[in-house]
Amino acid sequence: MKLLNRSLLYLSFAFLLIIGIWSVLFYVNLKDEIRDSIDDGLDNNRLLILQKVTTDSTLLFQDDFGGNNFVIHPVLKQKAFTLKDIYKDTLMFRLNEDDLEPVRILHTAFEHENKYYRLKIISSLVEEDDLIEESFWNVFWLFIVLITSIIIVNNVILRKIWHPFYDILNHLITYRLDTDEVTFKIATKTKEFIQLQEASTALIKHSKETYVAQKQFTENASHELQTPIAIIIAKLELLLESENLVEKDANTIAAVIRISDRLKNLNKTLLLLTKIENRQFIEQKIIHLNEKVIEIQSNFQEFADFKNIIISCQEKADVKVVMNISLFEILLSNLLKNAIFHNVNDGEIAVQITPKEFIICNTGKELDFDAKTIFNRFVKNQANSQSTGLGLAVCHSICKLYTIDLSYEFIKNQHCFKINFENIRVNS
Structure with missing residues (x-):
């Protein structure tokens, strides 16, 4: 995987993690704020209803929601004292929607003319849930836009910034020690790329010097070593043909010739290995x-x-x-x-x-x-x-x-x- 794509991958995961955590916190906080706002509205409605009851006693007979957002039921005194202000989320059938819809309901109790009543007040959660859903999709599309922007920036702007690096890399990949080129110049003002270029040039120069030295040694050794060995073998062969040579000495000379011949082959093979490792066989x-x-x-x-x-x-x-x-x-x-x-x-x-x-x-x-x-x-x-x-x-x-x-x-x-x-x- 290329460096640019790997950077993009890491950035994508980082953004996904950051936006994911932020989205959860945002959702929890938004939901909490919406519930607090609705609860404040329900509490305000409770106070308004209690004020109206003092002037309109017919409200005490509101035993179903109908077109209103509250119901009142008489309860015993003992039961009234056990009731506290309780806020709950539930589902309720709504005529205008012809379906069950989410609502927030307040359970409470109050006293009127020495009688006790249970009061339920509701507030719709449909718009609030729609707001939360809309916020979720806004965050989702924000993430998509961010990733798209990163891809564009990565492939347009950052690729241009990294262009000198790839030029240096391609030059090193295609460079051959048998060429005369030692230095190369890449147009860049980035400090790190300039240092990389200088280090690469120094390394190439050192490798070139080593290559030339090894090549010269190989060529010299091929001539300087093979010639004396060939002379030794030739002189020994002439000596072997002498008429005054005894059999024991002849066997000794023959053994030396075999050893010299083996030394000759060993030298040729080692020189061949050196040439191979120095990449001196170029033509293909x-x-x-x-x-x-x-x-x-x-x-x-x-x-x-x-x-x-x-x-x-x-x-x-x-x-x-x-x-x-x-x-x-x-x-x-x-x-x-x-x-x-x-x-x-x-x-x-x-x-x-x-x-x-x-x-x-x-x-x-x-x-x-x-x-x-x-x-x-x-x-x-x-x-x-x-x-x-x-x-x-x-x-x-x-x-x-x-x-x-x-x-x-x-x-x-x-x-x-x-x-x-x-x-x-x-x-x-």
């Missing part, structure tokens, strides 16, 4: 997955034949992805090479291509380490001393670079690796 293109799998499979067919491994490929979909071609080939090659080298003689490799996934499973012994660490650097089976333990780490780094999921499972004596290409898949 559309790659036909099915064709690449067949091509890479043919490259490793001799290694598979040497161990009598049968490779089968099941194509359930024709898949195209957008990736750097070099990284894509390294990813598939490492997985297939891993499936061959860690397989058993007369084993099997099953490749499956689905609309979303590339799956490769191979027979082999169960891991002698925790499967959760299989993509960590230098993690390998203890029995395989020739492995650098970096092949799967490179695969994981490539998948992480393109935010695609790489997973591992050991199912039915088979090691299975799955790559979900959904994020970079080209829709047909």
